[in-house]
Amino acid sequence: MSEQSLPSLTAVRSVLSRNRLRIAFIAVILLSAAALATSASEDGLSTATEADVPNAPETDNHTVITESGRAGTITAYTPDGEVMYYNNTRTKYFDVDPTEDDPLTVEYTATDTIHSAGPTCSDPPCSRNVLERVDLETGEVEVLYERYDYKETAGEWHDATRINDTHVAIADIVADQVFVVNTETEVVDWLWDAQSDFPVEEGGPYPEDWAHINDVEYIEEGEHEGRIMASLRNQDQVVFLDPEEGLVDDWTLGSENDYDVQYEQHNPDYIPESQGGPAIVVADSEQGRVQEFQREDGEWNRTWQWADEQIQWPRDADRLPNGNTLIADSHGNRVIEVNEEGEIVWEVGSTLPYEAERLETGAESEGGQSAAELGLESRTADDDGGDSDDGFGFNPLEYPGNLLEELLPHRIHNGLLFATPIWMGSTEFAAVGIALLVGVTWAALEVRWQLRDAGIRFRLPFYRRDG
Known part of the structure; x- marks a missing residue:
């Protein structure tokens, strides 16, 4: 070679x-x-079928959890932690509240995604939004009000709040509106359009997903009796609406892009004066914490916040009558109950929880007191001492x-x-x-x-x- x-x-x-x-x-x-x-x-966590749903620890009352993605579900637990009701018929489930007469009958908002063209959908995907009532003991479901909408992205109703036997206020993400409808006649009696008070240049992309109004709450007592509190997620603001005067300017919590206050929040709950308020407990979703603000000397001041190493995109927090706080931690894949010392005392896995409701305690934070009244001490992720x-x-x-x-x-x-x-x-x-x-x-x-x-x-x- x-x-x-x-x-x-x-x-x-x-x-x-x-x-x-x-x-x-x-x-x-x-x-x-x-x-x-x-x-x-x-x-191994899954909620795709009823057989997959994990059992919960024991507690004093029934608990309902909704999920808005991966597996859209509504699940109710008995006090001993067994699943008593499960439904995954709808594509997504959002707000859930007990009815006044029967705490084991609940009303919720849900959305179906429509993938095929037809009389109600000319350009798929579209949405069918519903307000439904279900008896958790019998499983009987009743559609109270529904509407077909032209889009699927930002095309849902995330929340509804009952005003009386016939009227309900709905957070309409599709049209960036809050409206009150008579569910018996299907006549809209009152409507507030976010464009009347907020510029379309701010918030999310207009008109695709501009305001993203994800919560409404009817206030039944105190200074704001008869008014509606609403959450404009993409404007980082919680606002108060008067049926006669519209936006109550000087009571707004937060401002556009002021992330020191909140960042794309979910499910604020109003705590009235009789329970140590005015106060608002809110899931500060994009900053991975739950916090509360107290109205003092004409301003909102943060009085409490809670976070640990795991919390990720919380979307609901309810103050319970026992002083604990029930939290739906969406990307933490869990629903937890935190006591007054900031310790987790109850927890159940969930693939993407949107809202959690502890029945027999009133709707949302209705039976709870403010953090200031309870003397709650804040806890942050730095205080958690978690082991990764x-x-x-x-x-x-x-x-x-x-x-x-x-x-x-x-x-x-x-x-x-x-x-x-x-x-x-x-x-x-x-x-x-x-x-x-x-x-x-x-x-x-x-x-x-x-x-x-x-x-x-x-x-x-x-x-x-x-x-």
């Missing part, structure tokens, strides 16, 4: 270096895939996962959590990101190596000459 036919030492080293890199790339991708497979197999150990003592993806969560805007991180399976979290996103980065790098190097072997070189249009 001639010397020219023997591969050069440089070529041999090049092949060996390339193969080492290929082995390293394969190893990283396989380790990332293994981490994802482990997470997927370990998380995964059971093996070391998780190489924990640091990049935490870094990714810090770097990503909170809305994008929550959007990823909303769109991905329940077992996906920051470490799993890090595994996917690392695998994609390694894959792209590997592909780019392979292309470069092939071009170099073919004798193709690329030079910059300018270079430095010495001398």
Whole structure:
């Protein structure tokens, strides 16, 4: 064999270096895939069927939980923690409240997604929004009011509040309105349009998802008796509406993009003067906390907040008569009850809880007192002292996962959590990101190596000459 036919030492080293890199790339991708497979197999939480729903710990009263995504469900638990009612007929379930005469009969808002064109949907997907009543003991369901809407994204009714036997106020995300309807005649007797008081240049994209009015509450006593409190999520504001005068300007909580107060909140509850208010307990969703504001000297002052290491996008918080707070932690995949010392005393898993209601205690925070009245002390995630150990003592993806969560805007991180399976979290996103980065790098190097072997070189249009 001639010397020219023997591969050069440089070529041999090049092949060996390339193969080492290929082995390293394969190893990283396989380790990332293994981490994802482990997470997927370990998380057994599901509410897709009644048989999958986990039992709850014992408590004194019945509990109802709604879910608005992944598996749209409404589930009721008995005080001993057994499932007494389950329904997943609708695509999404939102607000739920007990009726005045029977705490085991509840009313809720729900949405069906319509995927096929027809008389009620010319351009799918569309929505059918309903206000329904169900007897949890018999399972009998009654549609009280319904409306077909032209879109599915931002096309739901997230909340309704009963005013009297015939009238209900509804938070209409579709039209950015709050309206009061007589459910017997289906006549809308009163309507407030957010455009009458807020510029369309602020908030979310107009008209796709501008105000996102996700909550209404009829106030039955105190200074605001007869008024309606509403949550404009995309304006970061909770407002008070007078049936005669409209927006009560000087009582608004929060302002556009003032995230020190709240950031895209959900389900504010009004606590009246008789219970230590005026106060508002609210889920500060995008900042991963529950907080309360007290009205003092013509201003809203934060008097309490709660968070732990796990809480992620809470969307409901109710102050109970015993002083505890019931919280629906949507991306924490749980419903928890926190006592006056800030400790979790009751918890049940849920894939994407929207609202939780403790029956026989009044609707939402109706039977609870304000944080100021109770003397509650705040607790933040820094106070939690949680242990993120995964059971093996070391998780190489924990640091990049935490870094990714810090770097990503909170809305994008929550959007990823909303769109991905329940077992996906920051470490799993890090595994996917690392695998994609390694894959792209590997592909780019392979292309470069092939071009170099073919004798193709690329030079910059300018270079430095010495001398």
